[in-house]
Amino acid sequence: MVKTIWIGDVQSGMYDGQVVELKGWVKRTRGSNKIRFVVLRDSTGTIQCVAKRDVLGDEAFESVKAALIESSIIITGTVNVDERSEGGHELVVSSVEIVGSVNPERPFPITESAMAAADGGETEFLLDNRHLYLRTSRMTTMLKLRSSVFGAIHGYFRNLDFIEYQAPNFVAGAVEGGSTLFEVPYFGRTAYLTQSWQLYAEAAMPALERLYTIAPSFRAEKSRTRRHLTEFWHAEMEVAWASNQEIMTHGEGVVRKIASTLLDERTPELESLGRDLDLVARYADSPYPRMRYDEAVETLQGMGVDVEWGQDLDYSKEKVLTQDFDVPHFLTHYPKIAKPFYHRMDPEDEKYVLCHDLLAPEGYGEIIGGGERTWSEEEILKRLDEEGTPHEAYQFYIDTRSYGGVPHGGFGMGVDRVCSWLTGADHIREVIPFPRDSRRVTP
RNA sequence: GCCGAUUUAGCUUAGCUGGUGGAGCGUGGGACUGUUAAUCCCAAGGUCGAGGGUUCGAGCCCCUCAAUCGGCGCCA
Structure with a gap:
């Protein structure tokens, strides 16, 4: 049952005049x-097949008539x-x-x-029938684009000799705030589903130095x-001996690589979705400006937005800030009080941490969060205590600092x-085959 | 957790000041030898989200509940 001929190739003219056997599903019939x-x-595509009663005979013609939408079918004929x-x-x-x-x-x-x-968009009905909705041209197109995005990420990091590294998904402690952990029964104890690969990547950082995952x-x-x-799906990276600025360069690099890969591999798919190719080209070709948190707050205050120094910038503020951006922008140097313990304090002013968020334009908001990590043992203990976080679950993490800690980030x-x-x-x-949100785990 | 909205056939929907629910798609039957979401004729398919109330009478008005959708907070 090997399939050798694809509809996309037939439509491109590879088999003109030849007899071919096509295998596929009925999208629509008429006549x-x-x-x-x-x-x-x-x-790979669609093609119209013309069936005539006087050529096929009554029996075969009746079976064509009976083939409803999404029947699977093998058709032989001349292109x-x-x-x-x-x-x-x-x-x-x-x-x-x-x-079938x-x-x-x-x-x-x-x-x-x-x-x-x-x-x-997606109605409840289409979400309930997601397993069948995948077959429609819109979802097929999205899944192809998604595949190219994943390929571009792997390509970017592997080109730079990063090692792909896997962390456990059952974990004992939080990376971000504890309130967003999924609890899992674990042989009489409680484990959690991971929020991030980061802490386990930091453990491997002294071994591999440049590592990534999806x-x-x-x-x-x-x-x-x-x-x-x-x-x-979380694409994460961690690099030894790297500063916040270098890490941002990788963030910009991988995002621009994704945009250029989509233009190289998936222009017809982008066009079929009605995407403006000039926008995608701009995201691939233009540098991404970097702006300090303080500057963002001043800009927002200048626009009449009610924002106080020290608070994290929520989506409503991001949206106002990014509405005039025509490419993604980095926001750096957030106040320490707005960020978790693992961010490294700015040695030039300990009110700030050496971090960055990458904000996408067109109202899409934050797509990257990263920065330098606290790497001295003394400092990490101090930051944990400031947060009131118990040390037990993080002992392995603290140990990575005890034995040859180095500057690093991701x-x-x-x-x-x-x-x-x-x-x-x-x-x-x-853009994901089976989306999971707070109200839906099926299909 | 908060705010707003929706729920009528498998799907998408119409339904007026309250007076026994119409249509398109899909499905079944029929017509048609070049259709492009083919067209035309016919048919089946509905406890109008659930429960209660008002009324002579409720898809429509009121109450409770449920499910879903959109937005906010939080984040990637």
Whole structure:
């Protein structure tokens, strides 16, 4: 049952005039009692197949008529160049085999009306039928774009000799705030699903020096926004002997690499989503400015926004700040009080930490958070105590400082957020096959 | 956790000042030899989210609950 011929290649003209066997699924049918048009779909595209009763005979023609939407089918025929067919090619059918039929009492539920109503967004019905919605052209396109994003991230880091490194997903302690941990029963104890690879990456930093991962992270946030998932894909990196500035250079580098890869590999997909290619090209080609937190606060205050020094910048403030940005911007040097214990204090002014957030334009918000880590044992103990965090769960982390601590840092990137931003999606749910949020774990 | 909204056939929806729910898609049957979400004719398919109240009478008015959607906070 090897498949050797792909519809995308047929549409590109590789098989004109030849007899080919196509394997796929019925996307749509139409026609009369003597001639039927079957639009066949596979992972690479669609093609119109023309079935005529006087060529096929009554029995085969009736089976074509009975093939409902999403039946799987093997069609043999001659590739014909014909302007009347979408894509410029059609298959003149000589034989047909229905592989998996569809029961008329339970037809494929995703209809044109369901798709039109969603209009790029997602109705409850489409979320309930996500396993079937994946087959539609919009989801297929998104999944291809997503694959290229993942490939670009791996490519960026591997080109620079980073080592891909895996951390456990069951953990004992928090990275971010403890309130967003998912508890998991663990043989009579409580474990948590990881919020980040970071702490375990820091343990391997003295071994590998340059390391990265793409892995799921879990946060029990009851957020109902277009930017949040409870399970999201987290691209993280950690580098020894690196400053906040160098780490930002990698953040900018990987994001620009993702944008340029999408233009290289997926221009037709971006166009089919209606994405402005000039915007994506700008994100690939332009440098990303860096702005200190203080400057951002002053800018916001100048715009009449009610913001006090020392508070973290929430989404409503980010949105105002980024509305005039035409490329992503880094925000650096946040006040210590707004950030967790592992951020390194700025030696020039201990009110600040050496950190950065990368804010995407067009209202997509934060896509990267990172910075230098506190690396002296003395300082990390002090920061834990300031936060009132008990040391037990973090003893392994403290040990990494006890034995040859060095300056280092890294960042975490929300891969789904990047996908959402670069594809121009309305909601982060659109770019992941089975989205998880506070109200949905099925299908 | 807070604010706002929605819920009518498998899907998408119309439903007027309260008077026994219409349509399109899909499905089934029929017509049609080049269709582009084909077209035309016919049919089946509804305890109007659940419960209670007002009323001679509730899809519509009132109350409670549920589910869902959007936004905020928190973050990537």
